[in-house]
Amino acid sequence: MKKSIRPPENWQDFETLCKKLFGEIWGCPHTIKKNGRLGQSQAGIDVYGKPKGETEYWGIQCKGKDNYEDKKLTESEIDQEIIKASTFEPHLKVLIFATTASKDAQIEKYIRIKDQESSKNGRFEIVLYCWQDLVDLIEENRDTFNWYVNNIQFKDQFDVSITIDTGHDNGAIRPKFLKTITTYTQNPPQKHDFNKHASIAWMFEKPKMPFGKTNKSWCKLVITIKNTGSIVLEDWKLRLTFSNNVKKLEDDSPRPNIFNLSPNYALCTTWAYQEDRLVICKPLNNSPLIQKDTRSFTCYCIPDFDAEEVTVKCHLLARNFDRENEINIIVEPDYEVELLVEQVYSSDDEKKDITFSEWIIEE
Numbered sequence: 001m002k003k004s005i006r007p008p009e010n011w012q013d014f015e016t017l018c019k020k021l022f023g024e025i026w027g028c029p030h031t032i033k034k035n036g037r038l039g040q041s042q043a044g045i046d047v048y049g050k051p052k053g054e055t056e057y058w059g060i061q062c063k064g065k066d067n068y069e070d071k072k073l074t075e076s077e078i079d080q081e082i083i084k085a086s087t088f089e090p091h092l093k094v095l096i097f098a099t100t101a102s103k104d105a106q107i108e109k110y111i112r113i114k115d116q117e118s119s120k121n122g123r124f125e126i127v128l129y130c131w132q133d134l135v136d137l138i139e140e141n142r143d144t145f146n147w148y149v150n151n152i153q154f155k156d157q158f159d160v161s162i163t164i165d166t167g168h169d170n171g172a173i174r175p176k177f178l179k180t181i182t183t184y185t186q187n188p189p190q191k192h193d194f195n196k197h198a199s200i201a202w203m204f205e206k207p208k209m210p211f212g213k214t215n216k217s218w219c220k221l222v223i224t225i226k227n228t229g230s231i232v233l234e235d236w237k238l239r240l241t242f243s244n245n246v247k248k249l250e251d252d253s254p255r256p257n258i259f260n261l262s263p264n265y266a267l268c269t270t271w272a273y274q275e276d277r278l279v280i281c282k283p284l285n286n287s288p289l290i291q292k293d294t295r296s297f298t299c300y301c302i303p304d305f306d307a308e309e310v311t312v313k314c315h316l317l318a319r320n321f322d323r324e325n326e327i328n329i330i331v332e333p334d335y336e337v338e339l340l341v342e343q344v345y346s347s348d349d350e351k352k353d354i355t356f357s358e359w360i361i362e363e
Contacts, residue, residue: 007100011064027052044084056093063099159229172330173219179335217358233289236318243311248302305356
């Protein structure tokens, strides 16, 4: 894996990488800072912060080599940066040299000597990380690894877009619920049929009920993955994790019925796991996804009656690549109203109750 992680293409991205990496290592991703701006005196420090549990600042001098200017980090360069870092205020506890240059035994020896000299003089500790050392750290720190590989290094190679179509222009889901309003009164009116059944769009229909019944609360989701990168995606699958306010999930696999008692499950491309609020999508025959091509999968959900927004965490896993993102879906319930009246014999018992349930109809 180390051979596939190359240095950033410019020194600005290298500084950003160092900030991200050491922010994760030090446990201070929100307080680690770049020092000043281009053209300002930086006292030999490009990035600084206080590692978690520390009371003094640690500083990083970012030295981009090979792809930027010089090939190697030199002893004179180290001396100059140490002198500059000694003027940083407040005083540093640790000075780190982070470089894209390859490991060099002579330079590492020189750093050890300068570290001892600095310690004897009561000044900061001096540490060197060459590119191979930084790669080890990148691979050990998952957030930085995913950020660097997905967003910086391989963006021009691996990339995908993941979308969810709900069938509505605003991207919302519109589950059909039964809203039952029960009035308890001493003087009930004559009986009437208060049910009013409206026509329902195709996005609500999911025949998972016994023969002759349909649950109109199901919302259909069509998930589309497009390979927007320049490399074929192989051995890939998509995991969709739904937020806690989704009460039911279903996949699009065939179900036994009176016309087909033994459906072919080998043709399934989605699998729903209700307890984990998880849907897994995989292509038939593990087929690759070539550049600019798309795959679509279908699943169904029923949100809680009081849900206003559903969050879907999408995690694409492929050979040498993975991508995570979140999609938020607005919930706009559509209610079928049922009016009920119950007679009571005391004014103290008069009240109105409202309950919600899934809307199941006879076909």
